[in-house]
Amino acid sequence: MNAAPEVGLIERARALAPLIAGEADEIERTRRLTPAVVNALIENGLYRALLPQSLGGAEAPIETFMQMLEEIAKADASTAWCLGQCSVCAMIAATLDHDTAQEIFNTAPGILAWGAIAHEARSVDGGYRVTARWDFASGSRQASWLGAHVRIVGSDGVPRKNPDGSPEVRTILFPAASAVLHDVWEAIGLAGTGTDSYEVSDLFIPERFTAFRDVPSALREQSPLYRIGIGSTFSLGFAAVSLGVARATLDAAIALARAKHQSLAASAMRDNQSVQGLIGRTEGDWRAARAYLYATANAMWHDLCVTGEFSAAHRSAVRLAATWTIHQSAKVVDTAYHMAGATAVFRKHPFERRFRDMHAITQQIQARDTHYEDVGKGILAGG
Incomplete structure (x- = not known):
C-alpha cells in the first residue's frame, strides 16, 4: 500500500485536480468514481490521510485533512465526498487491535x-x-x-x-x-x-x-486526532467540501463576468457596477465562512494538543461552525448561479452540477437546522 506523509497531502490533492475535473462528467454519468480517479487517490495516499501512522497512514492534523478535501471539491464534489467519508471511516483503526487494523487497511485497496x-x-x-x-x-x-x-x-x-x-x-x-x-x-x-x-x-x-x-477510553492510538471523534471530523470535513464547491462556483462566475456581454446590456458584465458589487460581497461571504471554520478548527486543535481533551464546548463550536459554513457556502453558490443567468442551466458550463451538488450537501445531517437549536440551548443554559 502506498502512503502519503502528512506533508504533501494538500499539494497532492491540488495536483490531482485536473485529472478529477476531466473525469467529472463520467463520474456523474455512471454515478461512480471512475477507476482512474480511485487509483490516483489510492496511489497518492489520500484515503489514508486520517489512518494512524502505526499502520502507514498520514495521521494528518485536522486542518490538513480539511484543506485536502477543499482542493478535491473544487474539481468534483462527489469525489471529495467519497474521499471524506472513507478517510473518516479509517479513524476507527485507532480503536482496533493492530493485527485487525492491518488486515482491513493494509490489504489493497484498504478502503x-x-x-x-x-x-x-x-x-x-x-x-x-x-x-x-x-x-x-x-x-x-x-x-x-x-x-x-x-x-x-x-x-x-x-x-x-x-x-x-x-x-x-x-x-x-x-x-x-x-x-x-x-x-x-x-x-x-x-x-x-x-x-x-x-x-x-x-x-x-x-x-x-x-x-x-467515539469512546475515548476505547482508543489504542493516543494522537489528538482520534480524540476529536468521528462525528465531529465528518462535520469539519464536509464543511470543507462545501467551501471547495462554493469557491469553484464563484470562480466560474468571476471568469464568466470577465468575458460575457449580456444580451441587451450596454456594457460587458465586468463593467457593470451591480455585478462588481455582488462579486465583492460574495467574495467577502466566502472568505468569512472559511475563516470562521478554520479558526474554530485551529482553536480546537490547539486546546486539544495542550489538554488532550475534546470537550463538549469544542463539540458545540465545531458543530456550529460546520453547519453555518455549509449554509453560507450554499448562499455563495446560489449567488454565483443566478449571476450567470441562462448560461448556468447548460450542462456544458460549470454551474448547474455544482448547484445541485451544493444543495445535496445542505440536505445531509451535517447541515441540519436543528444544530442551531442544540447550540442555542447550550448557550441559554450558560454553557
Missing part, C-alpha cells in the same frame, strides 16, 4: 465505508450475528470493507445498556464481499458518490471486528 446507524446485532459466542440493511453508504463502491453502527442485544434478546442507561452501540466491520449492494442512489446532487444501500443476512461478526465509536 472502509459505512452508512447510517440502524438495526441490531445479537451477541453470540465469539461475536455477533446480524441480518440487516443499511442506507447512505457513500464510497461503498470503492470499499473493500463495509461497516455498520448497530445496537447490541444479548443472547436472550434483551437490549444491552451502557452504564448511563443509553443503548450499547458498536461499529461492526466485515468484507464488502459479505454484503449485497443495492443500486439506489438516483439523487439530484452528489450523483457520483454511489451512496447506495447494502445488506447482510445472518452474518457472523467476530468480536475483534467490532469497535466502540
Whole structure:
C-alpha cells in the first residue's frame, strides 16, 4: 500500500485536480468514481490521510485533512465526498487491535465505508450475528470493507445498556464481499458518490471486528486526532467540501463576468457596477465562512494538543461552525448561479452540477437546522 506523509497531502490533492475535473462528467454519468480517479487517490495516499501512522497512514492534523478535501471539491464534489467519508471511516483503526487494523487497511485497496446507524446485532459466542440493511453508504463502491453502527442485544434478546442507561452501540466491520449492494442512489446532487444501500443476512461478526465509536477510553492510538471523534471530523470535513464547491462556483462566475456581454446590456458584465458589487460581497461571504471554520478548527486543535481533551464546548463550536459554513457556502453558490443567468442551466458550463451538488450537501445531517437549536440551548443554559 502506498502512503502519503502528512506533508504533501494538500499539494497532492491540488495536483490531482485536473485529472478529477476531466473525469467529472463520467463520474456523474455512471454515478461512480471512475477507476482512474480511485487509483490516483489510492496511489497518492489520500484515503489514508486520517489512518494512524502505526499502520502507514498520514495521521494528518485536522486542518490538513480539511484543506485536502477543499482542493478535491473544487474539481468534483462527489469525489471529495467519497474521499471524506472513507478517510473518516479509517479513524476507527485507532480503536482496533493492530493485527485487525492491518488486515482491513493494509490489504489493497484498504478502503472502509459505512452508512447510517440502524438495526441490531445479537451477541453470540465469539461475536455477533446480524441480518440487516443499511442506507447512505457513500464510497461503498470503492470499499473493500463495509461497516455498520448497530445496537447490541444479548443472547436472550434483551437490549444491552451502557452504564448511563443509553443503548450499547458498536461499529461492526466485515468484507464488502459479505454484503449485497443495492443500486439506489438516483439523487439530484452528489450523483457520483454511489451512496447506495447494502445488506447482510445472518452474518457472523467476530468480536475483534467490532469497535466502540467515539469512546475515548476505547482508543489504542493516543494522537489528538482520534480524540476529536468521528462525528465531529465528518462535520469539519464536509464543511470543507462545501467551501471547495462554493469557491469553484464563484470562480466560474468571476471568469464568466470577465468575458460575457449580456444580451441587451450596454456594457460587458465586468463593467457593470451591480455585478462588481455582488462579486465583492460574495467574495467577502466566502472568505468569512472559511475563516470562521478554520479558526474554530485551529482553536480546537490547539486546546486539544495542550489538554488532550475534546470537550463538549469544542463539540458545540465545531458543530456550529460546520453547519453555518455549509449554509453560507450554499448562499455563495446560489449567488454565483443566478449571476450567470441562462448560461448556468447548460450542462456544458460549470454551474448547474455544482448547484445541485451544493444543495445535496445542505440536505445531509451535517447541515441540519436543528444544530442551531442544540447550540442555542447550550448557550441559554450558560454553557
